[in-house]
Amino acid sequence: MSRIFVLGSGAWGTAIALALYRRGGHEVTLWAHSPEAATEIIDAGENVQFLPGFPIPREIVITGDCAAVSDAQMVVSVVPSEFLRATYLRLRKYVNNGQFIVSATKGLEDSSYMRMTEVISAVLEPAGRLLSIGALSGPSFAQEVAQGQPTAVTVAFSDADIAALIQQEFSSESLRLYTSTDVVGVEMGGALKNVIAIAAGIAVGVGLGYNSTAALITRGIAEMTRLAMACGGQRETLSGLSGMGDLVLTCTGSLSRNRTVGQALGQGRKLPEILESLGGKVAEGVRTARAALGLARQHGIEMPITEQMELILDEGKDPRDAIRDLMLRPGKDEH
Numbered sequence: 001m002s003r004i005f006v007l008g009s010g011a012w013g014t015a016i017a018l019a020l021y022r023r024g025g026h027e028v029t030l031w032a033h034s035p036e037a038a039t040e041i042i043d044a045g046e047n048v049q050f051l052p053g054f055p056i057p058r059e060i061v062i063t064g065d066c067a068a069v070s071d072a073q074m075v076v077s078v079v080p081s082e083f084l085r086a087t088y089l090r091l092r093k094y095v096n097n098g099q100f101i102v103s104a105t106k107g108l109e110d111s112s113y114m115r116m117t118e119v120i121s122a123v124l125e126p127a128g129r130l131l132s133i134g135a136l137s138g139p140s141f142a143q144e145v146a147q148g149q150p151t152a153v154t155v156a157f158s159d160a161d162i163a164a165l166i167q168q169e170f171s172s173e174s175l176r177l178y179t180s181t182d183v184v185g186v187e188m189g190g191a192l193k194n195v196i197a198i199a200a201g202i203a204v205g206v207g208l209g210y211n212s213t214a215a216l217i218t219r220g221i222a223e224m225t226r227l228a229m230a231c232g233g234q235r236e237t238l239s240g241l242s243g244m245g246d247l248v249l250t251c252t253g254s255l256s257r258n259r260t261v262g263q264a265l266g267q268g269r270k271l272p273e274i275l276e277s278l279g280g281k282v283a284e285g286v287r288t289a290r291a292a293l294g295l296a297r298q299h300g301i302e303m304p305i306t307e308q309m310e311l312i313l314d315e316g317k318d319p320r321d322a323i324r325d326l327m328l329r330p331g332k333d334e335h
Helices: 011-023 035-044 066-071 081-091 116-127 142-147 160-170 183-205 210-230 241-252 257-266 271-277 285-299 304-315 319-327
Strands: 002-007 026-031 061-063 074-077 100-103 132-137 151-156 175-180
Touching (some): 002 066, 011 074, 026 066, 035 061, 081 285, 100 160, 116 183, 132 160, 132 241, 151 160, 151 183, 160 175, 175 183, 183 210, 183 241, 183 257, 183 285, 183 304, 183 319, 210 241, 210 285, 210 304, 257 271, 257 285, 304 319
Parallel strands (some): 002 026, 026 061, 074 100, 100 132, 151 175
Antiparallel strands (some): 132 151
């Protein structure tokens, strides 16, 4: 029986814990950022703040104790990107050599532009921790995973045998994993699609139709692929589940927080008010836009949609002006 430690009790972390528990054959622990947060979930019997309506079986251990990670064989990391480094600094003395870490956070670190596996490595390796760190990503709304609806995602490790091991341990009748060795591509797809989803939401908010959404999705995957490849990812990965699959979901699905943020911006609401209304939930695309553009400038990559999103999010540019500027860019060859 595998011991799996899910690091982060937001909606996605809770949904993953429920999916792994339902699969059977695992001892599952769900870690909350504080003992108080853990107690709230235990007392309510569900995650009222982030994933209400889904009872958490008593067999899933809920804890706020960092030391509990030491007993795990596998760690599923689902901490929001802005808190990831600080969280691993708290945990690193309890992390053991030989553990497998699966990063399921879809974002980039704001200040360093690092992918999540890079941040984890940067914290743990100086402490002498030798671990296998990979990524899990794909079209997966937490609520639907918690409901047990069929979902397919990609798990990537540089070592194909480890990816196959995680595939075997996590797959079930409702959660299907495909393997990859392209960690860069899987992470970049999962992070960058959130920025394009904000753009798709803006298009809905200002009253545009299906033509506009289709254009954003198609040109969005083009600029996502350019940057991912410049960082070492593979084109094929971006056409798969963790790229195009996740992009389509977050650009069109009403459960997408990033799309919701964009739609509210398109309706004229201000970003601080929108983020406050999320009730503690995170729309990773808000921070990722800045980091992605920083990476793009380092690599000399053109990302016009991401550039306009940063201007809207950070400088308050009118979304209608951003759309006009995108449409009036000089003509290009499609490929």
